[in-house]
Amino acid sequence: MNIRENIRPGGRSARVQASVHKAVRELLSKMDRNDVTIPLIATEAGVTPSTIYRRWGDLQELLADVAVERLRPDAPPKDTGSARTDLEQWAEQYADEMASGPGRAMIRDVLASVGADTRNAGKCCGYTREQLQVIADRARDRGEAFPDVEAVIDEVVAPIMYRILFDQAPPTSAKVLWLVERMLVGRRAT
Amino acid sequence: MNIRENIRPGGRSARVQASVHKAVRELLSKMDRNDVTIPLIATEAGVTPSTIYRRWGDLQELLADVAVERLRPDAPPKDTGSARTDLEQWAEQYADEMASGPGRAMIRDVLASVGADTRNAGKCCGYTREQLQVIADRARDRGEAFPDVEAVIDEVVAPIMYRILFDQAPPTSAKVLWLVERMLVGRRAT
DNA sequence: CGACTAAAAGCAAATTATTTGCGTTAGTGT
DNA sequence: ACACTAACGCAAATAATTTGCTTTTAGTCG
Numbered sequence A, B: 001m002n003i004r005e006n007i008r009p010g011g012r013s014a015r016v017q018a019s020v021h022k023a024v025r026e027l028l029s030k031m032d033r034n035d036v037t038i039p040l041i042a043t044e045a046g047v048t049p050s051t052i053y054r055r056w057g058d059l060q061e062l063l064a065d066v067a068v069e070r071l072r073p074d075a076p077p078k079d080t081g082s083a084r085t086d087l088e089q090w091a092e093q094y095a096d097e098m099a100s101g102p103g104r105a106m107i108r109d110v111l112a113s114v115g116a117d118t119r120n121a122g123k124c125c126g127y128t129r130e131q132l133q134v135i136a137d138r139a140r141d142r143g144e145a146f147p148d149v150e151a152v153i154d155e156v157v158a159p160i161m162y163r164i165l166f167d168q169a170p171p172t173s174a175k176v177l178w179l180v181e182r183m184l185v186g187r188r189a190t
Numbered sequence C: 001c002g003a004c005t006a007a008a009a010g011c012a013a014a015t016t017a018t019t020t021g022c023g024t025t026a027g028t029g030t
Numbered sequence D: 001a002c003a004c005t006a007a008c009g010c011a012a013a014t015a016a017t018t019t020g021c022t023t024t025t026a027g028t029c030g
Helices: A012-030 A038-045 A049-056 A059-071 A083-099 A101-112 A119-142 A149-166 A173-189 B012-030 B038-045 B049-056 B059-071 B083-099 B101-112 B119-142 B149-166 B173-189
Strands: none
Touching: A012 A038, A012 A049, A012 A059, A038 A049, A038 A059, A049 A059, A059 A101, A059 A119, A083 A101, A083 A119, A083 A149, A083 A173, A101 A119, A101 A149, A101 B101, A119 A149, A119 B149, A149 A173, A149 B119, A149 B149, A173 B173, B012 B038, B012 B049, B012 B059, B038 B049, B038 B059, B049 B059, B059 B101, B059 B119, B083 B101, B083 B119, B083 B149, B083 B173, B101 B119, B101 B149, B119 B149, B149 B173
């Protein structure tokens, strides 16, 4: 099932999408996710269930759509004066958000929908890349050495995400800092 | 919903579980996963739907249960004479299996069920750890230097899995070998 | 061995979710 | 303003899920 990509702002479609998204956020904050159903969301949003089924296909797609929206960063990484501290702060915040209950649920929603709509997981990865690129560009402007964004993904982002998804214990703050440290040190040594 | 942990082998429960698992594998190989439903599985397995609902709760749990089973490695990593080549071969096979269509589907099934049953994702991670530990133990027996299993997970397994889950392009064979290389080299330098 | 027990399965009715056909409405372009 | 189209609402039809109750089965004990 396809979600329309370009919706004209202000149109009826946009209003329906907004009220449905809002209803989902509302309900997820109030109740267990397994108790959230499409008829419920439809009632809360003031639309008929068939509208949701036709636009999103099923609950998983809808949840993924909302989750991607919420995973989009709202601001560029803070400029702390050096690439290292920029990255440290960004990574700690990233780990915290993703390891939180809502964060984990959102990641799962996004991944679970990949079968039907391959774009979602890629979008999340894209957001991360953009954030890291900002840090890397700032480093370049300052004349600091800084590894490629892909290397940061491999050495810092991927371990954090793997631990969150597959391990019981999410990475501690110390572990995150250590990952950053190791990457920067390894880079110098090469 | 809980899946019984200790089922006496040969009992009725075991037979039902076996036939349901078999039915799921059968159907998944024949048709699109979105067309697989519990009533269908029940018919194929020769049980009533309510039996499946009571034992597994919902389709996601059942799929996850089957997926974990299939993700369990059937043999220890091959002994190739050196830890480095052991790891290279294991990592390449791991990346191939996980990046394949069925592999990705199984990972998603496992992750999607985590909300209800936290053990599944941990089990997969556990299998990986066991495999790597075998390689590490062999290295120790040979007197070779070899990094901690957790380091291998951070530096080799996590990047592979991240790329498979979030990126469009799964890691190439060359990339996997490079990850192994980088980890071993970095380890020596420290 | 044969009766007893508890767990799990079957069955069927009730509930709830999903799909679909068709009429209506709101935005878009001429 | 008028026609056109995409998206929505409504309601009937279909399919999935839940539930109460009965029956079967495997293990246990006298």
